[in-house]
Amino acid sequence: MTVRWLWLTLTGIWGTAALTSLALQGMGRQMNAASVYLPSPLDTQVFGQTRWLTHAPVALKVVTIDRQKQRPVKAQVKVCLGTQTIFDGKTNDEGVADIQFRAPSQVGAYPLTILVKSPIGDDRIEQTVTVEEAAQILLTTDKPIYQPNQTIHIRALCLRKPDLRPAANLPCTFEVRDPKGNLVFRATERTSKFGIAATEFPIADEVTLGEYRIIATLSGARAEGRGTGQIGRRARDEGQGR
Structure with a gap:
């Protein structure tokens, strides 16, 4: 049976929220404005597959972008599968890290964690992947x-x-x-x-x-x-x- 795999695109979570409190005074009254949450300038995208074959080659692409200036940003990227680190490196001048490795030899569900650190913010992305035999x-x-x-x-x-x-x-x-x-x-x-x-x-x-x-x-x-x-x-x- 031909096997068909799904493509995954993940967007990095927002960084630490900045809480802004605005005090307005006028006509003897004071009013507190609603809290405003600002996203981190760092936008992290991960392209890959969520279903892997045992001991087969796997490819992931991590892209880091400055969402405010809409341009690539260099970042430190660490990819962990369970407790094992499978990649620890940096994105290039285009903000891209091409990651290649082999899937585990044992079938099962594995937690995939991607940690990103950059001058404009940090990201943490988590996704469960499935390793199976076919x-x-x-x-x-x-x-x-x-x-x-x-x-x-x-x-x-x-x-x-x-x-x-x-x-x-x-x-x-x-x-x-x-x-x-x-x-x-x-x-x-x-x-x-x-x-x-x-x-x-x-x-x-x-x-x-x-x-x-x-x-x-x-x-x-x-x-x-x-x-x-x-x-x-x-x-x-x-x-x-x-």
Whole structure:
């Protein structure tokens, strides 16, 4: 199953608010104006993805801008994933820091923290990212057309993304659905060291004819493979009224 990832844009939180109290005097009365909160001049933007594949390359871009003058500003940037610091450096003259690293090898949710310090203010950005496994499944059968009382031999080749290494020793679940969408077969087999799992679906004598959908799902990695198999009768059988 093709995996589609979401892009994330975060705007830095405002810095310490400046409280302004305005006292007006006139005609023997004193009035306190409403408090006014002023944002920090620093505008921090982070571009990246919130879902990562295990041990896959990850790229983040941090942009720091002076929101009042609308121009880049140099800043010190520190990026932490959980308790681990994965980047500690500065933005360039364009106010950009391109950060590249590899995602953790363990699946789960990780807190991502970005700390920014600049001459015009500081920012702290927090976001939870998800690290997951994904795989690609190539699903095949031994032939395209079958008859009642025959057996469909189903084979799945499972490869991990993004490096396409064999997804070894993982449970792979096979399902077969008839032309009406009814589940008629289900089996779970463990993949070999080459990422291959196989099963057999025996076709009954009295069976709904037509196109059958075959689905393989790999447990422990987000992946699904789909295929079809056609079940029909030979012309001579149809002539005999079978």
